Amino acid sequence: MSAVASRAQLPSLRPMPMRQLQPGERHFGRCIQGRICAPATKMTGVMVVLASEEPGDAGTACQLAVYNMAPPGAGPRQVDRLFPEGTCLAVKEPYFKIFADGTAGIRVDCPSDIVFLGEGSPPAAAGGMAAPDETTAASGTGSMQRQAELALEACTDPETLRQRGNELFRDKEGTQALRCYARWLLLEPGSVPALVNAAAAHLELGHWEQAYTAARDAHRLDPSSSKARYRLARALLHLRCYGPARDHLKALRQQMPKDKSVADLLRSAEVLAAQGSGRFDMAGILTADRRPAQMADWVGPIEVFASPVAGRGLRTTRAVKAGELLLVEGALASAASPPHSFELHLDMSTRRMNLGSQQQLAGELLRLSGASALDRQRVLALSDDESPAAGVPTCAALTPFQTEEELWSALQAAQAEAADSPGPDMQRCLGVVRVNAWGTSGGGKSQDPALSWPRHAAGSGEESAVWALLCLANHSCEPNAHAVFMGGPCMLRASRDLPAGEELFVSYSEDALFQPLRRRRQTLEDWDFRCRCRRCLVEEELPAEAVERMEEIDVDLDASTHSPGRLRRSFRALNTMPPAVAAHSAAGLLAEVRASLEGLEAALGQAPSSTAGSGVRGAGSSEGAAGSGGQPCLPDWRRACVLPAYLLCIACAQMAGDINTTLQLQRACLRMVEAVRPGAMEHATLAAMHAVDAGACRRVSKLAAAKRKRPAQQEALARAVRAAKTRYGRELPEAAAIKLLDRLVENSLMAAGQR
């Protein structure tokens, strides 16, 4: 793998001819040298073509895919400056591989593996902390350019430096502009204009901490400088210090009442400051047609603790209600992979990330750790698969800052720590991604069928991300909390009423929850751990016959769309028959699936169902509750693995035109999903569909608007609204919950139609 930086010094490595490169091998003890012979292009990494300079290897060229060197969003000019045509370079211990598109080349993950040869200084590695006087990154290597740089370095006229810096800044050459401002500051320490300009360049480059430091210094030196204050406020917003940013902008607004950019920024700062204290207009956010431009992070009644299940976990600090908001957090890093995803598919909701996006995300974490001391702390607080847990961080370390003093002291501490200890390397970042990353959406779909926002990231592949706090939540196959992804930001809500001190569990795989134990374990293998949740431990003890029956049903159905099992194949065949024949056959298939389910119940030694002959249990069963026969009811979550069979029953009953059975089975399904996964998409969808069917209308809103409601309809509507509030927010007004349910049903039906 090339993910580990070569430790060798270039002179100790023996140059090798390109034609001797072996696919799939890292060539230890060797190096490749060549000259860049074509303009570099930005793909996921930067693609560079290197022509060999070795005698005896002339005419040979090789492509290099270089990751973690160009900042995300780098344009062609920046890429060109990093790898100017004609530059000679060496790659230490090259890793030669076959890329996804079938071509071969050298993959470089660690920028330090590239050594620029000859005149000009090499670009700095992505890991360097970019302080104003250190910003030599991305310098050009062409000799004219180098001469111009040398001239600037020798320049002793602040005015020349100011003008040149401003020109470069206007040309979007932030890094170069910073060199001028840094030199200017050397000549005139404490110059407010130089600090203010440096802050602007840092903001352009996304160096929030450096921008904050420069703007803060400028503001302290000259509190009347509106530019200093404006840039300070912008940096504070990025550093999640919302209240103080708003206060600076308010003061600025008084100073400059007609300035539109101040007014606009103040408006968003006010929203963020309110959100930062837990006041989210969730109804407005979720039912809007557009994703919010930015959302504040907010940490609710939760804390990090040493979990008895695994490493660190999250728990409640007070009793909370189902649907209560616990956390809103923006992704620490996210990546969108190209659509031609290949290799490992595993994910929180449907599948996880492919190898390409794992590497991209790890690269982003590495870059962040280099650019920001605070982010570096957040990356280091996450576990990787080598070292299980890096201590128990306090929520405070990961929480937005309420005051500037808090931010300043956290920043000082983080910078001191960064100076004293090595940051994460690519290997560690890959480990962090493997343990913590979640897919947020896939295949160009919106992240949640009830949210009609377009996807947020560029490209049409899947998206995955890492969160600092959310990723400390452990998994359970009987979760009590759920995450709703809103593009980058994500909200965590309680799925049930919970007492103070209860560990919060989310489910890393929604599919797994409705699978029998063995298959569930296989699904979770993608996450590389053996689940020790209560449900898995209890299911390990089930009678062998029951386990066998569950697995039989699972095999008969086989949830995978690629290889439907016998029962599902029979169902599909119904669609090719004339309607009357299909209805008749559907009734037969329904009887067959029910018989399987009844066999399972019998195997589990439970009382027969209260709903005659359907194999469906009486309402509201929970562990220890009495069933209709006076015997204890089987907990719904223990039967949840047969949910796919119930769904097939529902489809058959619908096709057979048996409305009563359809509703009866839907109710049973809903109970099962409520037991296993309140707050899951299925929960809200089923509740909504049940409501729609009970009202015999196409929309939940129609049922709600109907004047005369029968008790069954009212109950169905109430259930649906409760489910929507559990998933999307107990604080939502009914009208907003119903709007979300309508979208959910519509989009779910559309998705089902496309399958």
Ligand SMILES: C[S@@+](CC[C@H](N)C(=O)[O-])C[C@H]1O[C@@H](n2cnc3c(N)ncnc32)[C@H](O)[C@@H]1O
């Ligand atoms: C996203 S992290 C969760 C936070 C983790 N406990 C920590 O201390 O960093 C996922 C890792 O936690 C552990 N884990 C989470 N849920 C678990 C469970 N139900 N049983 C066993 N291990 C679990 C596994 O090691 C998994 O790879």
